[in-house]
Amino acid sequence: MRIPLTMLGALLAGGALAAAPAIEQILPPAGLYRLDSASTSSIPAPAPANRVDTRVDGANGDIVRRERVAGADSGDKLYEGKGPVTHCIRPRRISDALYSSAVALASCPDQSSQVGADGVVVHTANCPAAVVTLTIRRIDKVTWEYDTVSATRTGDPAADLAWMRPVLEREAAEGKTPEARARAAQQLLDLPRLQRELAEKQVAVNVQYAKALREAKTPAEAAAVRATMAQSGKSVATEARQRVRWTRIGNSCAAGAGK
Numbered sequence: 001m002r003i004p005l006t007m008l009g010a011l012l013a014g015g016a017l018a019a020a021p022a023i024e025q026i027l028p029p030a031g032l033y034r035l036d037s038a039s040t041s042s043i044p045a046p047a048p049a050n051r052v053d054t055r056v057d058g059a060n061g062d063i064v065r066r067e068r069v070a071g072a073d074s075g076d077k078l079y080e081g082k083g084p085v086t087h088c089i090r091p092r093r094i095s096d097a098l099y100s101s102a103v104a105l106a107s108c109p110d111q112s113s114q115v116g117a118d119g120v121v122v123h124t125a126n127c128p129a130a131v132v133t134l135t136i137r138r139i140d141k142v143t144w145e146y147d148t149v150s151a152t153r154t155g156d157p158a159a160d161l162a163w164m165r166p167v168l169e170r171e172a173a174e175g176k177t178p179e180a181r182a183r184a185a186q187q188l189l190d191l192p193r194l195q196r197e198l199a200e201k202q203v204a205v206n207v208q209y210a211k212a213l214r215e216a217k218t219p220a221e222a223a224a225v226r227a228t229m230a231q232s233g234k235s236v237a238t239e240a241r242q243r244v245r246w247t248r249i250g251n252s253c254a255a256g257a258g259k
Helices: 005-012 021-026 094-098 164-174 178-215 219-231
Strands: 031-043 050-056 063-069 077-079 086-089 111-115 121-126 130-140 143-152 239-250
Touching: 021 111, 164 178, 178 219
Parallel strands: none
Antiparallel strands: 031 050, 031 086, 031 239, 050 063, 063 077, 111 121, 121 130, 130 143, 143 239
């Protein structure tokens, strides 16, 4: 069953459960969940590929991280956690369970969800900066797996930061902690300055390239400058995958709530 965009908007905004009964039946119910995760982030090119693997123990927050960058391998490094990693799903807030509400609909309107006959939910967000696919499957009565795959698009990251505004506005209004809301509010205030600074830097770079073209002594030198200009400002495509196991540990969001 494919869920239309208008219904998805209600989901991402935390709409009523009646809006999508199929998803309501499949997603984790309200309660407190422990999150155990394993993620991989990589940059395929240029060779050798860079890759970072991270595992998080939801019971205590311990992090095991391994970095393979520029041919070097850090091996597994353990960082002691600061306590359990949990997530609260509030009653009548499907967006808490869908767990892709950070991809704000206003900045990424091309989104859809599909429920398979096997009860697996696949949510796809085709955004300007990346394509994100979230697959949710139920493992047993108290456990769900969230598998997120994302791939950034190459392009000029300095071209336009307008897509960030609706994301930050949502976080400033609905962030899970006062600190998160305050941080997003400050980033909103900083956005025009950041956009202006990026534009100024790009102008400076363009001036340097124009000077290099004027001073090129041979056609080969000019061609080399133009080739560099064509690549200037392009971001590097990255691929990431995160698997999170949600284990229900309480009927309410209060720590230590009964199972």
